Amino acid sequence: HGPRDPDMSDIAWKLAGLQSDSALAAALGDFRAQLEFDRRIAMLSNFNGAGDNARLNNITTYAFLHDAAASEAAFEALPAATTPLQTLQRDGTHAFARVLLGKPDLIIEKGKMFNDALAKLGGQGPVIMRRQFWPIAAYALAMKGDFKGAHALVDRTPVDCDQCLRARGGIDTLEKNWSGAEYWYARAARHAPSPPFAWSDWGRMLVAKGDADAAIAKLEIAHANGPRYADPLVWWGEALMLKHRSDLAISKFEEANAIAPNWPLLHRKWGEALSFLGRKDEAAEQFAMARSLDG
Numbered sequence: 285h286g287p288r289d290p291d292m293s294d295i296a297w298k299l300a301g302l303q304s305d306s307a308l309a310a311a312l313g314d315f316r317a318q319l320e321f322d323r324r325i326a327m328l329s330n331f332n333g334a335g336d337n338a339r340l341n342n343i344t345t346y347a348f349l350h351d352a353a354a355s356e357a358a359f360e361a362l363p364a365a366t367t368p369l370q371t372l373q374r375d376g377t378h379a380f381a382r383v384l385l386g387k388p389d390l391i392i393e394k395g396k397m398f399n400d401a402l403a404k405l406g407g408q409g410p411v412i413m414r415r416q417f418w419p420i421a422a423y424a425l426a427m428k429g430d431f432k433g434a435h436a437l438v439d440r441t442p443v444d445c446d447q448c449l450r451a452r453g454g455i456d457t458l459e460k461n462w463s464g465a466e467y468w469y470a471r472a473a474r475h476a477p478s479p480p481f482a483w484s485d486w487g488r489m490l491v492a493k494g495d496a497d498a499a500i501a502k503l504e505i506a507h508a509n510g511p512r513y514a515d516p517l518v519w520w521g522e523a524l525m526l527k528h529r530s531d532l533a534i535s536k537f538e539e540a541n542a543i544a545p546n547w548p549l550l551h552r553k554w555g556e557a558l559s560f561l562g563r564k565d566e567a568a569e570q571f572a573m574a575r576s577l578d579g
Contacts, residue, residue: 295329298328299328306325306341319342343355343359349547353546355381391420391424392421392425398421419438423438453489460492469489480516483503491522496523496527503519517536517543534561537550551573
């Protein structure tokens with residue numbers, strides 16, 4: 285946002301600022317802000333495909349907000365691809381979004397096609413494969429219970445890669461290998477300490493383990509680093525429920541709902557907290573909302 289570099293056009297400089305704002309918002313878990321920056325990019329000239337990329341971002345941005353309907357609508361709204369690379373980008377983004385939404389089948393089904401297409405991209409293909417595709421595909425395998433396949437694939441990814449470290453932690457979490465998950469999340473948090481994601485994943489793992497106090501300690505860091513990121517608030521609410529403080533958990537769910545109102549899990553957990561407090565009518569409303577969002 286400083287003075288325009290004299291060798292850049294006005295439109296290139298304006299887009300560069302908005303793209304940087306979008307990327308920074310995403311890095312801090314502020315996906316509502318990312319949607320707004322990408323909307324503004326898409327309204328400008330499609331310089332170097334900036335508008336196309338902004339619309340493509342919406343597929344995963346809505347998925348990070350746990351809004352399955354909006355994510356699918358963003359994918360369906362894309363114009364027909366005109367090149368094999370465009371097809372790869374769109375199908376890959378869609379498959380990644382589906383994993384974020386808890387639906388791993390698409391990325392597994394198309395895994396060979398993605399690998400083959402990436403191998404044809406020259407020097408950048410293997411980099412994308414190892415750092416972007418394989419960690420997500422490995423986690424998808426773990427979601428389906430194929431832990432042997434998941435470990436074999438994630439072990440081929442680099443360890444100077446935040447997403448790769450977090451995928452290792454996520455696989456160990458699904459396998460209930462708590463010490464392994466702790467090790468990988470600690471490495472991920474050291475590798476990228478200022479975004480909220482490793483801390484949030486670590487906190488969620490500790491909730492699954494049943495260690496509420498340790499979970500809250502990690503989730504406090506995640507929330508401080510990304511106050512507009514809904515996930516730590518929900519896992520924090522779960523941790524409070526483990527401590528039999530559903531009264532305090534409700535405020536966390538309310539805060540998360542202001543960010544990610546179309547998240548089915550959030551409404552189920554909110555309903556559980558209300559049920560524990562004997563507020564059955566309000567709980568029924570939350571459970572009904574969860575069912576409607578599950579489709």
